[in-house]
């Protein structure tokens with residue numbers, strides 16, 4: 001009898017496995033694909049020598065994750081690389097607002113009228129990321145927060161929609177930056193708690209930056225897997241779990257899957273029938289003959305570039321995807337890893353990563369709309385394209401069963417689900433089956449490569465394991 005079986009080797013599944021194995025428990029992981037990593041993989045998607053991240057690329061919540069910071073991942077090959085600027089947000093006149101490690105540089109880039117309001121917003125949280133992240137990202141059932149005052153302050157600022165948070169700013173630059181950061185969850189800017197999403201990304205930049213992993217995002221699950229194996233854990237790949245009976249007997253089964261798949265596999269019937277999935281993304285990975293020719297000098301120095309000039313434009317693009325229309329002018333999240341990581345492309349060449357938002361299950365092609373938007377801010381971009389690999393909702397869903405209809409957030413960020421995922425329950429990692437747990441990004445604190453869902457689920461599971469071991 002194993003202590004635990006984990007279904008799915010994404011960052012959360014591997015983190016759950018590691019947390020149990022390093023406490024002396026026997027753990028085996030079963031992954032459907034032939035490689036581990038889930039949404040943190042690196043592959044030659046276009047041409048030989050061009051190494052692309054098909055899903056996650058930039059890791060503000062990874063470097064700032066309380067779970068990862070407690071693990072010796074650097075010893076297992078993980079190296080964070082920092083661009084000169086975490087993020088730039090260019091405007092049509094060639095200027096840009098920036099998100100810098102420095103609060104001062106960020107504030108100055110918003111213009112004289114908004115530098116003060118920005119400082120006043122973030123000052124109460126400066127130097128407090130570690131405690132705030134632990135309090136925000138832990139399981140709600142785990143007692144009192146370490147710093148309830150800072151957490152309450154964060155809640156007051158962030159629970160309103162980002163459209164409300166933005167009212168403190170006078171000009172478009174700060175508003176566009178906040179709207180762009182909130183757009184990392186695919187929901188209209190009027191949604192509750194979208195302010196908290198934006199604020200989290202801003203504070204993460206000031207605390208630890210928005211780094212990439214040397215060699216590609218695959219380095220993160222590879223480091224987790226290396227540590228897991230050293231702790232005695234075993235990983236099986238090419239093993240799609242269809243029924244609990246496919247698995248060895250265990251005291252706990254921890255699912256890094258969608259709630260829908262968990263219910264089907266564990267025979268829990270309609271347990272998550274009311275769980276809703278959200279919009280999707282249209283992703284393009286480019287092999288380029290040179291760096292992206294941004295008009296803005298700041299964008300040429302940034303790891304991540306957000307493309308969508310105003311809060312209104314960004315809001316419209318998100319609303320379109322949410323309401324079932326493809327956006328005419330998509331808001332783009334882009335990353336240019338080869339600027340600082342020479343392992344990603346042959347010398348002098350570059351990889352470029354971009355996605356825009358589209359409706360769940362959409363089957364169209366957003367390539368032209370994405371490239372028209374890029375050409376506005378980086379004229380000549382198309383001339384540099386050596387090859388491109390595109391993936392819309394059907395391809396994303398085929399890559400990873402967790403992306404139901406291509407929903408890269410594994411569950412819509414709306415209604416009760418915004419705060420209570422996957423359903424209202426005292427401990428969201430448990431299910432009606434006492435030995436079955438959920439650890440994917442369908443649980444708090446949600447999407448991103450941070451392992452915190454896995455960390456929290458492991459804590460719930462090890463109570464059960466201890467009880468049943470006797």
Ligand SMILES: Cc1cc2nc3c(=O)[nH]c(=O)nc-3n(C[C@H](O)[C@H](O)[C@H](O)COP(=O)(O)OP(=O)(O)OC[C@H]3O[C@@H](n4cnc5c(N)ncnc54)[C@H](O)[C@@H]3O)c2cc1C
Pocket residue numbers: 007008009010011012013014030031032033036037038039040054055056057058059060061062239240241242256257258261281283355396399400401402408439440441442446447448449450453
């Ligand atoms: C296009 C895109 C861009 C993104 N960009 C970023 C980014 O820049 N930064 C960031 O932090 N996050 C980003 N994300 C989100 C991030 O990738 C996910 O939130 C994260 O990977 C979730 O981790 P997870 O372990 O919960 O699930 P996943 O990483 O999805 O892993 C789940 C694993 O379970 C396996 N599995 C599913 N069903 C079964 C089954 N029945 N049997 C066996 N195995 C199964 C899957 O094959 C997969 O390997 C992005 C995602 C996408 C798609």
